[in-house]
Amino acid sequence: MTKHARQYGPLASIIATALIAGAATPALAGGVTAGTLIENTATANFEEAGTPRSVDSNTVTVRVDELLDVTVTSLDTGPVSTTRSDAVLTFEVTNPGNGPEAFLLTPEAAVAGNDFDVTIRGVAIDSNGNGTYDEGVDQVLTGPLTTPVLAPDARVTVFVLVTVPQTAADGQTSNVQLTAAAATGNGAPGTTFAGQGQGGGDAVVGSTGALADARGRLSSAVASVQLVKSVSLRDPFGGTSAVPGSVATFTIEARVSGSGSVANLVVTDAIPAGTTYVPGTLALDAGPLTDAADADAGTASDASGISVTLGSVTAGTNRSVTFNVTIDQ
Ligand SMILES: [Ca+2]
Ligand SMILES: [Ca+2]
Ligand SMILES: [Ca+2]
Structure with missing residues (x-):
């Protein structure tokens, strides 16, 4: 029992050391990077017949699993004013997990309470990173709408391209929702995907459920x-x-x-x-x-x-x- 307890003390301190070491590099929302091996060997010092001696324990190794998390925010400062034509809603998808992950994107135009529903023309990634949609430059996603693989704490700007219907009257509003889900999987926090984490460990759903959404708002100006x-x-x-x-x-x-x-x-x-x-x-x-x-x-x-x-x-x-x-x- 004593030996067991001694193993936890240093292990805890090594984890703390690892966290502090991580603070020197960009802080990770998900903590220690997935796949990191945390190793610990305990040492006992004692005297035998007046002679100092020490003995080491076996080494315990813990591999850090990958936490799957995601956040989505609208980057529009207010309702996007639009005529009966094409409009762009801007979102940001962030990977707050501790491993690299791509995210599946699902735009939804039919949101309860809408005065009108837009037609979704496409979803694009801000390829040149300037924060605005550049037609012909920013990549319009095809097939499964998926972000690039985002490193821990990395974020990407996503544009939802919409067309406002001719029926939209002046002053009417419409919400468009963008949902992002971890490509590995999502579910209740703690849900585990065995062996699917970075470095061969497990992927574990974090507190966000690895699923998040945000709404952008359009205001028809006709x-x-x-x-x-x-x-x-x-x-x-x-x-x-x-x-x-x-x-x-x-x-x-x-x-x-x-x-x-x-x-x-x-x-x-x-x-x-x-x-x-x-x-x-x-x-x-x-x-x-x-x-x-x-x-x-x-x-x-x-x-x-x-x-x-x-x-x-x-x-x-x-x-x-x-x-x-x-x-x-
Ligand atoms: Ca991953
Ligand atoms: Ca751009
Ligand atoms: Ca004249």
Whole structure:
């Protein structure tokens, strides 16, 4: 019993020494590296008939098993604002275990509570390590979606590439979940995979269950356009009747609402039958435009109607186009 107890004392101190030695190199979340052999021999010192003597025990060797652990975090600073188009969610997968391990990745778009679900286009690894997705540079994973083998404490940035559906309305949100699982296996902490650890030892599931997930969030930013047309009349007698010779002023208001902006916005209108365009009356936000196709935003003619190019318009902006026609005599 005494000898047995003596073996544990030095063994404990040797483990402590190993941990301290490990602290000199980058600290490992999983502790002593898997496959490390911890050896211990106890020594007993005593006197026999006044002569100091010592005797060594047999050597006990312990091989450190591999702990399987994983963490996943979202690296997006907040909801990723997106239009109805492609978007990228950024995650980080870390190996906090004590042995090299690859991790199987599973993205999931259908998360409870979503206003809309994205389509997942792919999962990519940040091959050039710059933290942003570079199409054609960063490796898009194929087949089993698996990270490279990560050394203990190593991490990798993972991109989930998604397409936002056309049905997503402004302000709606959607979560996308990324799950990572140790390639060797996962399960309840303490689950053992015999002989599958680094260096031929066992692989043992750690406190994370060797399975972790995180969610990234998308916020749909969609701009929409509403066109509101109105007319005011001025007849030849100073009234507001629609009679031959009356002048009709049309106002077309383009109201851009929601978030973000719309691009290439062009407002067109035909000159109504039975009326004639009044040359020089086209205006944008009360500023006159020439009828000719030239440097300004507008063109107008009786045959082709009016056209005003507004280009990119930010949500929350209203633009107003006006022109006059006369009711034919
Ligand atoms: Ca491993
Ligand atoms: Ca990159
Ligand atoms: Ca013009």
